[in-house]
Each structure stands twice: as structure tokens, then as C-alpha cells.
Amino acid sequence: xxxxxxxxxxxxxxxxxxxxxxxxxxxxxxxxAAGAPAAGTExxxxxxxxxxxxxxxxxxxxxxxxxxxxxxxxxxxxxxTQLPDAGDKVGCGGVLYRVDDRPVVLLxxxxxxxxxxxxxxxxxxxxxxxxxxxxxxxxxxxxASIDPTDNAFTSRTERxxxxxxxxxxxxxxxALATDDTVFLPEAVRIAKVSGQVGAPARPGAAVLSAxxxxxxxxxxxxxxxQGEVSKGDRAQITLPGNTPVTGRVERxxxxxxxxxxxxxxxxxxxxxxxxxxxxxxxxxxxxxxxxDVDITTKxxxxxxxxxxxxxxxxxxxxFAVEVVRGGGRRELVAVRLGLFDTGxxxxxxxxxxxEGDAVVVPSI
Numbered sequence: 001x002x003x004x005x006x007x008x009x010x011x012x013x014x015x016x017x018x019x020x021x022x023x024x025x026x027x028x029x030x031x032x033a034a035g036a037p038a039a040g041t042e043x044x045x046x047x048x049x050x051x052x053x054x055x056x057x058x059x060x061x062x063x064x065x066x067x068x069x070x071x072x073x074x075x076x077x078x079x080x081t082q083l084p085d086a087g088d089k090v091g092c093g094g095v096l097y098r099v100d101d102r103p104v105v106l107l108x109x110x111x112x113x114x115x116x117x118x119x120x121x122x123x124x125x126x127x128x129x130x131x132x133x134x135x136x137x138x139x140x141x142x143x144a145s146i147d148p149t150d151n152a153f154t155s156r157t158e159r160x161x162x163x164x165x166x167x168x169x170x171x172x173x174x175a176l177a178t179d180d181t182v183f184l185p186e187a188v189r190i191a192k193v194s195g196q197v198g199a200p201a202r203p204g205a206a207v208l209s210a211x212x213x214x215x216x217x218x219x220x221x222x223x224x225x226q227g228e229v230s231k232g233d234r235a236q237i238t239l240p241g242n243t244p245v246t247g248r249v250e251r252x253x254x255x256x257x258x259x260x261x262x263x264x265x266x267x268x269x270x271x272x273x274x275x276x277x278x279x280x281x282x283x284x285x286x287x288x289x290x291x292d293v294d295i296t297t298k299x300x301x302x303x304x305x306x307x308x309x310x311x312x313x314x315x316x317x318x319f320a321v322e323v324v325r326g327g328g329r330r331e332l333v334a335v336r337l338g339l340f341d342t343g344x345x346x347x348x349x350x351x352x353x354x355e356g357d358a359v360v361v362p363s364i
Contacts, residue, residue: 040360040361040362040363041324041358041359041360041361042306042307042310042358042359042361043355043356043357043358043359044304044305044306044349044353044354044355044356044357044358044359045304045305045306045346045355046302046303046304046305046355047302047303047305048299048300048301048302048303049299049300049303049305049339049341049344049346049348050296050297050298050299050300050339050341050343051228051296051297051298051299051339051340051341051342052294052295052296052297052342052343053221053225053228053229053294053295053297054292054293054294054295054342055219055220055221055292055293055295056219056290056291056292056293057217057218057219057220057237057275057290057291057292057293058217058218058219058288058289058290058291059215059216059217059237059239059283059286059287059288059289059290059291060211060215060216060217060218060287060288060289061189061191061211061212061213061214061215061216061287062211062212062214062215062216062274063191063211063212065251065253065254066253066254066255066272067218067253067272069191069192069209069210069211070184070185070188070209070210070211071206071208071209072096072182072184072206072207072208072209072210073112073182073204073205073206073207074097074099074104074179074182074195074201074202074203074204074205074206074207075113075178075179075182075203075204076099076100076102076104076179076201076203077099077179077201077202077203078099078100078102078200078201079099079100079198079199079200079201080097080098080099080195080196080197080198080199080200080201080207081098081099081100081101081197081198082097082098082101082197083097083098083193083195083196083197083207083208084096084097084190084193084208085190085193086190086191086192086193087189087190088189088190089187089188089189089190089213090106090187090188090190090210091106091187091213092106092107092108092132092135092136092186092187093105093106093107093132093136093164093168094106095168096182096208097195097207097208099179099201100201102169102170102171103168103169103170104179104180104181104182105164105168105170105180105181105182106181106182106183106184106187106188107128107129107132107181107182107183108132108183108184108185108186108187109125109128109129109131109132109183109184109185110128110183110185111124111125111128111183112182112183113125113176113178113180113181113182113183114178115178116175116176116177116178117129117153117175117176118153118158118174118175118176119153119154119155119157119158119174119175120153121152121153122151122152122153123151124151126150126151126152126153126157127148127149127150127151128183129153129157129161129176130146130147130148130149130150130151130153130157131148131149133146133157133160133161133164134146134147134148134160135148136164138160138161138163138164138167139156139159139160139163141163144156146160158174158175159174161174161175161176162174165180179203184210186212186213187212187213188210188211188212188213189210189211189212189213190208190209190210191208191209191210191211192208192209193207193208194206194207194208194209195207195208214276214280215277215280215283215284215286215287216247216250216274216275216276216277216280217235217237217247217274217275217277217291217293218272218273218274218275219273219275219293219295220270220271220272220273221270221271221273222269222270222271223269223270223271225271228297229249229273229295229297230249230297231249231250231251231252232248232249233248233249233295233296233297234246234247234248234295234296235247235248235249235275235293235294235295235296236293236294236296237275237277237291237292237293238291238292238293239282239283239286239289239291240286240289240290240291243282245277245278245279245282245283246277246278246279247275247276247277247278248275248276248278249273249274249275249276249295250274250275250276251273251274252271252272252273252274253271253272253273253274275293275295294343298339299339300338300339300348303338303339303348304348304349304350304353304354304355305341305346305347305348305349306321306335306346306347306349306353306359307345307346307347307359307361308340308345308346308347309345309361309362310322310359310360310361311335311337311347312332314332314334318334318336319334319335319337320332320333320334320335320351321333321335321349321351321353321359321360322359322360323353323357323358323359323360324358324359324360330360333351333352333353334351334352335349335350335351335353336349336350336351337349338350
């Protein structure tokens with residue numbers, strides 16, 4: 001049984017425990033439970049409760065929202081003279097590869113290089129260039145720094161670009177040709193190289209695919225669970241070797257994915273859910289590693305709770321618990337149910353109860 005199906009089964013057990021016990025109390029009196037299994041007692045507790053959604057996930061490197069990698073399209077003509085290896089990391093402003101020994105620089109942004117940029121050009125692609133030059137510090141020696149929100153190619157842009165070109169070994173022109181750079185959304189980790197050193201570099205051809213250089217966890221939630229999980233929910237991830245790390249839900253895939261197994265139903269569709277690690281360094285060296293994920297979807301800090309198995313169904317509807325009072329006297333106390341703590345097997349209750357009261361639970 002997979003971890004996700006285990007979590008779903010756990011939820012069914014809670015429901016069954018809360019509903020199936022109706023048969024134990026056909027009337028609102030402890031005697032109605034005659035013939036039931038031998039029972040023990042548990043204490044009413046006061047404290048924090050949380051609801052969990054659990055599943056099996058994969059620790060991997062982040063990429064596009066659908067999980068596919070970024071693709072670098074080459075625009076330079078010549079011969080590939082240097083290419084990265086799978087697993088290499090290249091930061092914004094780093095040399096991604098070389099054609100005719102001329103570096104092609106990685107800059108970060110969502111808009112691909114589709115035209116030459118020079119003084120006087122305007123547009124979102126220019127703003128993207130200005131943002132890179134400013135963040136990389138190439139405008140540090142100018143009389144005034146570049147405004148990273150400016151969509152105009154000014155003399156400040158030209159001066160900063162000349163600094164970048166000089167430091168990277170690109171022809172110092174103060175203008176940006178389409179074959180000078182590749183724009184990808186962020187710093188990358190090389191996933192696969194499709195070009196070959198010594199082979200022709202053809203403009204318009206894919207040269208490599210890459211992911212983010214940051215690890216995250218992907219877990220495919222049942223589509224029915226998506227409403228329970230929200231962006232920002234806390235997550236506990238168990239890495240190989242039983243090492244725990246923490247994170248938060250960062251985003252969801254936009255399209256539900258149907259399983260490929262023959263005979264699967266639409267109800268089996270899952271939603272890709274991505275979890276950002278609080279400290280990715282704790283998972284360094286792992287990729288495509290199976291992990292267990294517990295997402296905390298709801299919580300209360302201060303609540304009375306009893307074991308789910310202590311619930312007794314009332315003949316007129318609703319629930320009660322059997323409380324052992326002084327002298328061994330037993331009393332059914334009506335309760336209103338709140339949050340089910342799916343990890344701890346307890347449920348929040350409100351009624352004539354106090355912390356420390358002993359409630360009857362069946363012995364297993």
C-alpha cells in the first residue's frame with residue numbers, strides 16, 4: 001500500500017471509528033454497550049491538534065510549473081567548443097557554453113532573446129536586461145546605478161553591459177546580440193546536454209535542458225485533497241535514512257494528471273504539489289529520492305480531545321463519550337466534534353468534560 005493510500009485509508013478508519021461505534025450504544029446509556037469488547041480508559045487531554053494530509057513524494061530539482069525542465073535554445077552559429085555536464089550548476093551571469101570559443105552567457109528572465117538590444121531600445125526585454133545588470137553589480141562603477149524597473153536601454157545600460165562583456169570575454173560592443181546570451185527563468189542545474197562538443201551549433205536548436213539549482217519535493221495529491229491543502233501549509237518531509245526536514249507548500253500544478261494504469265478512473269487523477277524546503281542544504285546530494293510527506297492542513301493550539309475510538313453514537317444522532325466518574329460510576333456525556341487529528345488518532349470535543357477525565361475506550 002502506498003503512503004498516499006495509507007493516508008486515505010487512515011481517514012476512512014477515523015470515519016468508521018466515529019460512525020461505526022453507533023452500534024455500541026443503541027440507547028443513551030452505558031448498558032447499551034453490553035457484550036462489547038473489554039474496555040480500558042484514556043484521559044481527556046488539552047493541547048494542540050493538527051490535521052495531516054500524507055503522501056509519498058519525490059525530492060528533485062525545481063523546474064517549470066508542470067515539472068518539465070527549462071530548454072536552452074542556441075542562437076549562435078559555429079561549432080560547440082565547450083558544453084557543461086549534467087549536474088553542473090550555472091548562475092545568472094555565468095558562462096553557459098561556448099561556440100567557436102566565444103562564451104554564451106546565462107542571464108535570468110522569462111523572455112527569450114528575440115532581437116538585438118542597443119541604446120534607444122525599449123520594452124520588457126530591456127527591463128529584464130537592466131535587472132540582470134543591476135543585480136549582478138555591473139553598474140556599480142557608474143555615476144548612477146541602473147533602475148532595475150526601467151524598460152529603456154540607456155547610456156547606463158551600455159556602460160554596464162560593456163563591463164559584463166569585458167569580464168566574460170564577449171566582444172565589447174555595448175550592445176546585446178541575440179547570440180550573446182541565453183535567458184532562462186533562474187540559475188540552473190544542467191539536466192541533459194543535447195549538443196556535442198565539435199558538432200555544428202545551429203541557431204534555433206536546443207542545446208541543453210536544465211532545472212532550477214534548488215531542491216524541492218513533489219507530491220501528487222489526490223484531486224479530492226486539493227481543497228484541504230493551501231499554499232503556505234507546513235510540511236514534514238522524511239528523507240532516505242529517516243532524516244526529517246521541514247518545508248512549506250509553495251505551488252500547485254495547473255492540470256490534474258490522470259494515472260497511466262489501464263482501467264484507472266477520472267477520480268484517480270492527482271494534482272502535482274510542490275514543497276519548498278526550509279533548509280535545502282540538509283538534502284544536498286540527493287536527487288530523485290523517494291520521501292514521505294506529511295502536510296499540516298489545519299490546527300488548533302488549545303483544545304480538549306479524546307481518542308477517536310472513545311466516541312459512542314447516540315440513538316437520536318450525534319456522539320457521546322462514556323466517562324468514568326468517582327466511585328467507578330459511568331456516565332454518557334454528549335459531545336460536539338471538532339478537528340480530527342489524523343496523525344494522533346484523536347478528535348477535538350466540546351461538552352461537559354474536563355482535562356484529565358477518564359473516558360472509556362475499547363481494548364484491541
